[in-house]
Amino acid sequence: MESKDYLNDINEIKELMNKSSRFISLSGSSGILAGIYALIGTYLAYNIIYFTQSPSDDYKTLVLYELEMLQLFGIAFVVFILSIATGIFLSWRKSKKHNEKFWDATSKRLIINFLIPLATGGFFIIFLIEKEIYAFVAPLTLVFYGLACVNASKYTLGYIRYLGITMIIIGLLSVKFLGYGLFFWALDFGVCHIIYGTLMYNKYDRS
Amino acid sequence: MSLLTNINKAFDNRIRLGIMSILMVNEYADFNTLKELLDVTDGNLASHSKSLEKAEYIHVEKQFIGRKPNTRYSTTKLGRAAFKKHIDALEQIIKKQ
Numbered sequence: 001m002e003s004k005d006y007l008n009d010i011n012e013i014k015e016l017m018n019k020s021s022r023f024i025s026l027s028g029s030s031g032i033l034a035g036i037y038a039l040i041g042t043y044l045a046y047n048i049i050y051f052t053q054s055p056s057d058d059y060k061t062l063v064l065y066e067l068e069m070l071q072l073f074g075i076a077f078v079v080f081i082l083s084i085a086t087g088i089f090l091s092w093r094k095s096k097k098h099n100e101k102f103w104d105a106t107s108k109r110l111i112i113n114f115l116i117p118l119a120t121g122g123f124f125i126i127f128l129i130e131k132e133i134y135a136f137v138a139p140l141t142l143v144f145y146g147l148a149c150v151n152a153s154k155y156t157l158g159y160i161r162y163l164g165i166t167m168i169i170i171g172l173l174s175v176k177f178l179g180y181g182l183f184f185w186a187l188d189f190g191v192c193h194i195i196y197g198t199l200m201y202n203k204y205d206r207s
Numbered sequence: 208m209s210l211l212t213n214i215n216k217a218f219d220n221r222i223r224l225g226i227m228s229i230l231m232v233n234e235y236a237d238f239n240t241l242k243e244l245l246d247v248t249d250g251n252l253a254s255h256s257k258s259l260e261k262a263e264y265i266h267v268e269k270q271f272i273g274r275k276p277n278t279r280y281s282t283t284k285l286g287r288a289a290f291k292k293h294i295d296a297l298e299q300i301i302k303k304q
Binding site: 010012 | 225229233240244294
């Protein structure tokens with residue numbers, strides 16, 4: 001009986017437990033890119049919103065025309081789609097590189113559990129917009145996205161959990177500073193994504 | 208060596224150890240999932256899963272999804288306890304060395 005064999009057994013057990021229950025090909029660099037898209041998006045949004053009003057004006061009141069509103073939704077939509085597409089593409093490439101299956105029980109479970117809080121938040125926010133209550137839109141997107149990350153973290157790399165918790169905290173904090181939603185957005189979707197994406201990239205992507 | 212008394216012979220094989228590892232962290236897994244994760248042949252997987260079933264460590268359910276037969280596996284209480292004991296024994300041995 002060799003001790004080396006037993007160590008090998010333990011390693012194999014760990015690897016199989018991880019591989020069978022978590023989607024391990026999630027790409028860290030896609031997080032970095034999503035952060036960059038978000039920063040560009042918020043920069044464009046900032047220019048649209050404060051084109052007429054100078055930022056030193058009262059942030060709490062925002063006068064937007066329909067065209068500007070549509071432009072903002074357009075930017076948010078493009079950033080969202082680009083981030084998702086990048087995430088899928090880079091994770092797919094990573095799974096190919098490591099000879100893992102991309103679409104299997106673990107990736108399905110990950111997506112479903114990510115989407116449940118996210119879709120709940122999405123509908124909630126759409127209903128608020130319908131009622132023309134805009135103040136809480138930015139904080140709620142952050143909080144629900146954070147919850148989605150925490151929920152998804154059980155099915156993929158653990159870092160997502162801390163990203164989610166950070167998002168939730170900053171989201172809640174932003175309720176205290178209504179009117180500065182765009183800055184919190186840039187901080188959360190932009191800076192946090194880049195930080196956690198870099199951490200994940202360093203830990204899992206390289207090699 | 209008294210340390211070896213808790214080593215379970217049923218898990219003294221890469222495939223049986225693998226089946227148990229996967230089922231410990233998943234509610235259930237079907238035949239094809241196990242096959243892909245463990246990278247084994249049908250016959251190999253079938254015979255090893257049968258021996259775990261005989262030891263009453265895993266539970267086998269045969270059902271139909273549409274027209275396709277589907278076999279899915281899950282751990283039994285006995286199996287979970289035995290596997291935990293086995294892992295503890297492995298860790299003890301590694302620590303002692």
